[in-house]
Amino acid sequence: MATDKKPVQPLLTGDRTIPPEGAKMITIYIMGRQYRVPETLTVMKAVEYAGYQYVRGCGCRGGICGACATYYRFVGDYRLRAGLACQTVVGPEMIIAQLPFFPANRPDYDLDGMKGDLHAELRSLYPEVFKCIGCGTCTRTCPMDIDVMDYIALMKRGDLKGAAKKSFDCVMCGLCASRCPAQISQFTAAMFVRRLVGKYVLPRAEHLKKRVEEVVSGRYAKMLKGLMDMKPEDVKRLYVEREREPDMAEPGAWTPKDREHL
Amino acid sequence: MSGYTEELKGLIGKVESTRPARVEKAKRGEHFPSLTIKEREEWLRRYHPDYKSEGRARVGVGPNRGGVFPEEVARLLESRSMLDPDGINLGTSDYATDVLVIGAGGAGTAAALAVAASGLDVLVSTKLRHGDSNTVMAEGGMQAADQECDSPYFHYLDVIGGGHFTNSPPLVSALTNDAPLIIHWLEEMGMMFDKLPDGRMKVRHGGGTSRKRMHSAGDMTGAEIMRVLRDEARNRADRIKVLEFSPAVELLTDKSGAVCGAVLYNLETKEYYVVKAKAVVMATGGFGRLHIQGFPTTNHYGATADGVVMAYRAGVELQDMDSTQYHPTGAIYPEQNVGLLITEKVRGLGAQILNSEGTEFCFALEPRDVESACIIRECVDAGHGVVTPTARVGVWLDSPMIDMLHGTGTVRKELPAKYIQFKRYNIDISKEPMLVYPTLHYQNGGVRIDEFGGTSLKGFFAAGEVTGGVHGKNRLMGNSLLDVLVFGRRAGIAASECAKGLSETPAPTLEHVKKFHGELKKAGIKDPVKGPMLLPAYAPDHVKKRQWG
Numbered sequence: 001m002a003t004d005k006k007p008v009q010p011l012l013t014g015d016r017t018i019p020p021e022g023a024k025m026i027t028i029y030i031m032g033r034q035y036r037v038p039e040t041l042t043v044m045k046a047v048e049y050a051g052y053q054y055v056r057g058c059g060c061r062g063g064i065c066g067a068c069a070t071y072y073r074f075v076g077d078y079r080l081r082a083g084l085a086c087q088t089v090v091g092p093e094m095i096i097a098q099l100p101f102f103p104a105n106r107p108d109y110d111l112d113g114m115k116g117d118l119h120a121e122l123r124s125l126y127p128e129v130f131k132c133i134g135c136g137t138c139t140r141t142c143p144m145d146i147d148v149m150d151y152i153a154l155m156k157r158g159d160l161k162g163a164a165k166k167s168f169d170c171v172m173c174g175l176c177a178s179r180c181p182a183q184i185s186q187f188t189a190a191m192f193v194r195r196l197v198g199k200y201v202l203p204r205a206e207h208l209k210k211r212v213e214e215v216v217s218g219r220y221a222k223m224l225k226g227l228m229d230m231k232p233e234d235v236k237r238l239y240v241e242r243e244r245e246p247d248m249a250e251p252g253a254w255t256p257k258d259r260e261h262l
Numbered sequence: 263m264s265g266y267t268e269e270l271k272g273l274i275g276k277v278e279s280t281r282p283a284r285v286e287k288a289k290r291g292e293h294f295p296s297l298t299i300k301e302r303e304e305w306l307r308r309y310h311p312d313y314k315s316e317g318r319a320r321v322g323v324g325p326n327r328g329g330v331f332p333e334e335v336a337r338l339l340e341s342r343s344m345l346d347p348d349g350i351n352l353g354t355s356d357y358a359t360d361v362l363v364i365g366a367g368g369a370g371t372a373a374a375l376a377v378a379a380s381g382l383d384v385l386v387s388t389k390l391r392h393g394d395s396n397t398v399m400a401e402g403g404m405q406a407a408d409q410e411c412d413s414p415y416f417h418y419l420d421v422i423g424g425g426h427f428t429n430s431p432p433l434v435s436a437l438t439n440d441a442p443l444i445i446h447w448l449e450e451m452g453m454m455f456d457k458l459p460d461g462r463m464k465v466r467h468g469g470g471t472s473r474k475r476m477h478s479a480g481d482m483t484g485a486e487i488m489r490v491l492r493d494e495a496r497n498r499a500d501r502i503k504v505l506e507f508s509p510a511v512e513l514l515t516d517k518s519g520a521v522c523g524a525v526l527y528n529l530e531t532k533e534y535y536v537v538k539a540k541a542v543v544m545a546t547g548g549f550g551r552l553h554i555q556g557f558p559t560t561n562h563y564g565a566t567a568d569g570v571v572m573a574y575r576a577g578v579e580l581q582d583m584d585s586t587q588y589h590p591t592g593a594i595y596p597e598q599n600v601g602l603l604i605t606e607k608v609r610g611l612g613a614q615i616l617n618s619e620g621t622e623f624c625f626a627l628e629p630r631d632v633e634s635a636c637i638i639r640e641c642v643d644a645g646h647g648v649v650t651p652t653a654r655v656g657v658w659l660d661s662p663m664i665d666m667l668h669g670t671g672t673v674r675k676e677l678p679a680k681y682i683q684f685k686r687y688n689i690d691i692s693k694e695p696m697l698v699y700p701t702l703h704y705q706n707g708g709v710r711i712d713e714f715g716g717t718s719l720k721g722f723f724a725a726g727e728v729t730g731g732v733h734g735k736n737r738l739m740g741n742s743l744l745d746v747l748v749f750g751r752r753a754g755i756a757a758s759e760c761a762k763g764l765s766e767t768p769a770p771t772l773e774h775v776k777k778f779h780g781e782l783k784k785a786g787i788k789d790p791v792k793g794p795m796l797l798p799a800y801a802p803d804h805v806k807k808r809q810w811g
Contacts, residue, residue, distance in 0.1 A: 012556025015601065016800045019652060040651075042598040051805040053797060055507065055529050059394045060562040062602060063683065064485050067391060087686065089598055108497045111452060164454065168480060172489060191493050195452030198490075203461030205449065211408045211442040220414040224435040227418055232427060239423035242472045245411060251458070251465050251474060254411050261415040 015061070017045050026092040029075075043070055043085040043096055056100040063087045066173035069099040069143070082141045082175050102174035104185040111195055118196050119158040126189040129155050131182045138176035138186055144169045148176045148186050155193060163190065164197035207252065223261055265596055265688035270697075273648055276620035277658050277695055284622065285666045288612055294625045302632050309635040309642070311700075312586055317555045322785040323778065325579040334552040335583055338571050341793025342779055344511050345525060345534070347772035352514070355523070355538040355770075359385040359503075360761040361754070362524055362539035364510040364569060367395025368484070368746035369726030369753075370545035371491040376754025378501035382761055384754075385537060386495075386502060387526050389509035389546075389564045389796060393492045396547055396561055396727060397746055400484030401605060401679070402468065403476040404747075405740035406441035409465060412473035414438040421741060424470040425734025428582070433732045433749075436713040437741065440748040445477060447747075453490045454479055468739040469606060469630070476740045481679045484743055508535065509568060509796055512775060513542065513576045513722070516768035520720035521576065523770050529796070538770055540761035541721045543753045544569040545746075548705035548727035551798045554586055558594070558601035559702040568794035569728040573709050575778045578717050581730040582707025587737060590633035591615075592701025594654040596687045601701050604680065606630075606739065608659060608696075611676060612667045616658040616695070617646035623657075631736065634700035641699070648697055656699035661691040704742065706733055715753025723757045725749035 019038035026039045028046060035050040044058060059067030068085035075093040085098055107125050114121050123130065129152060138148035151166040167190035177185045214220065227235060243256045256262070264271060287293075297305060307313045319336035321329050331339065361377045363370045366388035377384040388394070407417040417438040422429050445463070449455065456464040456478045465474040479486035495502050507529045514523035514536070523538040546569030550561025559565070574580060591608070593599040609615070609626040615633075617623050617640050624636035637657050641647030647655035664673050673692035674681050684691045707730035715723040726746040733741060782790055801809065 012553075012558070014551075014553030014556055014558055014800075015798070016802060017597065017652065023651070040597050045597070045800070048800040049802055049805075051801045051809065053799055053801065054563065055797070056390075058563045059390060060399050062399055062560070062562075064482060065394060065398045065562065067394060087598070087683075089687070106496065108499060110497070111494070168454065168486075169482070171485070191489060194454055195490060195493065198452035198454040199450065200452075202454065202457060203459070205408070205445075205455075205457065205461050205463050207410060207462060208408045208442060208446055208449065212446045215414070215439060215442050220439050221435075223413070223415045224418055224439055227415065228431040228435055235419070235422065236427065239419045242416060242419055245467070245473045247467065249474070251409055251462055252411075256411050262410065262413045 017041060017049055026090065028090050029095040031097050032095065037090060039090070041090055043072070043083070043088045043090055044068060046090045047085070047096070057085065057098040061086045064171055066171035069102070069173040069175045069178070070096060071099070072096045082143060084143045084173065087143065099174065099178060102178050104174060104177055104188050106185065106188040109192065111199060114196065114200070118160055118200060121196070122155060122160070122189070122193060125192060128182060128184050129189050132156065132184060133182050135181060137179045137181070141175045141179050143173060143175060144171055146170060151190060152184065152186060155189065160193050161197050161201050164194040167194065264694065265684070266694065267651055270648070270650070273618055274694060276618070277616055277660060280616070280620040281660065281663065284614060285663055288663065288667060294622050296625045296628060297632065305635040305639060306631060309639045310631055311555050311557065311588060312584065322787055323781045324574050325577055326583070331583050332554045332586065334554050335549065335567065337791055338552070338567060338793045338795060339574050340782065340787050340790050341571060342782060342790045343575070343775045344527070344792050345772070345775065347775040347779070350525065350534065350536070350772065352536055352770050352772070354536070356535040357385055357537045358767060359383050359537065359539050361541050361543065361757045362387065362537050363543045363545060364524060365545035365547060365728070366392045366504060367545065367547055367726065368397030368488060368491065368743065369750035370543070371488070371495050372747045372750030373543045373545055373725060373754035373757070374495055374502050375491065375498065376751045377758050378498045380755065380758035382501070382758050384502050385539070386504040387508050387510050387524065387537070388504065388506055389529070389568070391506050392495070392504050393488045394562060394564055395488065396565060397484045397743065398488045399560065399562060400743050401481045401603070403466070403478035403483050403740050404743040405468065405471065405475045405738070406445045406477060406744065407438065407473065407475050408442045408445055408463065409473065409475065412475055414441065416472050417441065417475065420471050421733070421738060424738040425736050428734030430731035432713040433711070436752065437732055437744060437748050440752070441744055444744060444747045448487065448490065451490050451494050453486060456480065470738045487743060510572065511794060512772065513572050514538070514770035514772065515576060515774045517771060517773070518720070519577065519774065520768065521722035522768045536770070538767045540764045540767055541723065541757035543715070543757050544573055544709065544722070544724040544728055545726050545750060545753070546728050550702050550705070552795070554702055557588065557700065557702040558592055560589060560592060560601055560603040561702070563798065566795040566798060567705070568796060569724070570708055571794040573717070573722070573724065576719060576722070576774045578719055578722065579710045580708060581710045582735060583730065585706035585735045586702065587630065587704035587706055588634040588700040589703040590630055590637055590700050591659055591698040593696060594656040594699045595650045595697040596689070597652050598687060599683060600654065602683065603701065603703070604659060604696060604698055605677070608661055608664070608677065608680070611664045611672065613659050613661045613663050616660055617644070618648045619646060620658070637700055650697060654699065656697045658695040659698045660695045662693055662695060665692050704737055706730065706735055706737060711749070713752070714756040715749050716756055721760055723753040725753040
């Protein structure tokens, strides 16, 4: 540990891992082939440390894009485990296989044309959802800790809003679908349900509707033109003098002094 | 059990020993003195990576010849094509389309939807999967002036002031004017915005905003936007065709220099495809994965500046490409979280920045660029950085203060995603501080465009992080998601109009590449690298040395 006062030049190596001297090395098996890598790395960084350059199976590297669905086991342990390669830490004797792609059922649909019985729309588009056998493998497999089986149950029951909320953290990695004995593509059905709910169930923003009309009428184009034509020092003055909406004000409650430019 | 090593735990002891007094001071409303304007300027000049003379290079060719850029950028601007321009058969095309969109993140997908809506066919080329982009990673939200106390007028002032008045005014005008239209468009497509029970948008302040106009969808706003856009694009498969793992590697130009297609490269079969198009939209995103000056990055795997390189070679001028946004607080520990963005909200809630002695050395809420400079100074110059087991250096971000200031449970409630991301590695950020260092976050500059996404080349449009001018030299939080959608749509519409004006697709050539190769030779640039880069290489040196090909 550097606790002395000597200047320290940070080791800036981008995303490449440079293990310190004496780092503990462990054995892992990438698609069955043995490699030695430093401990504490994620699966993704361990695979790169071994010398692979990703084409598939790598996206945001931050746990949100769902590109790096991974299955793994430990030697001598029967349990099959799942995770995201960018979020899962390697362990000794880990056997790793990433899913480069998984085929999902995703029928096309016309969202604007769905105004009647939303539950019936779900039934016609994703009949297999109603064949869930309740085994719970999806829930146990989800790397985002979503109770997948439960949102499928909510869908079956017609609680689409509940299903939309419950599935909201989904990164669409496809691990649930890859293990489903009822052959459901849970994550695409959930995407459909969330959009249905977003469009037809959640209340619309009335203030937005009004503002859109004002924008379309050209009201702001004129004001903005005025700002663009203004001398830079005048824009700077307006910037410095602008009022700030109080932090604690409820949305829609506060009114500024300058109402001419609303 | 803690995820910190014994050595680091020892240093955390120093943080804990100074904490009670610091919390008491914070409760009294006292904070570390802010730097004066003069000090800010000096700190930036001496410590901000943008102001360093090392790590910069003058570009010897192309429209910005003589300009000084980060070395990593300059090297790619002076790169040679992956293709032998004489070795490609342009006589026949593998794909012919009305509009080609290069890149399938937020901007590219918005553009593709706009083209489809205008009744034309669009081919989308993307290096990774549809949606793999920085868009998907944006957490905080998106600005739009749709509340009664707000208007595009005030949004404009915030954007241009935040950019230190270096932005291009017509682009700021377009951005702020269209913002409510974009929110409405997304609402119509079924995006699940955070709303109050009566449907009113839940809006918050962001750094530098005069009104609360930050719209969100949990702490995964960008991911929600991207999956909705992608889903809708899939519904429009009659018009929109997406080629994944097939990045563009070169534009095609006609004899007048107008852009009329691109050469794509299938990353898996290593085969090239010739695409003829009446108009092209470039939407390849930013450059975080170039790791300017070795910095880690918050960007996705594909952020390698490909679009800038291709456009530059075809003769399009760049603006503000020397300007990079470093976010002051990127995680440096544990190794798995390196580069992970620690949102500004942590400091907004009262967490202080401390050195290895557990001592405060700067105000935690300086502007982003200034805060970054302060942290770099403390580590590099003062030698008060904390060194991790993987030899990274950083400072403490004292998150346990948050619960002490606002009540137990605040961290878990206000920062759920961050809490989980550290908890996974046995670090409870409501009880232990985080280690942070500035991280490469955003490409401020890029291809020069007009307010319709048009460039200096006929038939060529661009949108999103690949462009410059919208944010000037400094971008405010919540305006990049807006940028990709406003200009993605505008570029899609403009490209459609351009395509409708052409009765047939012009004959494509690679003349601009031959000319550029000639310029490289004339400028005496020896052994230029091949560009665009396409994929970063993270193999360690001992492996690289033994790799063939």
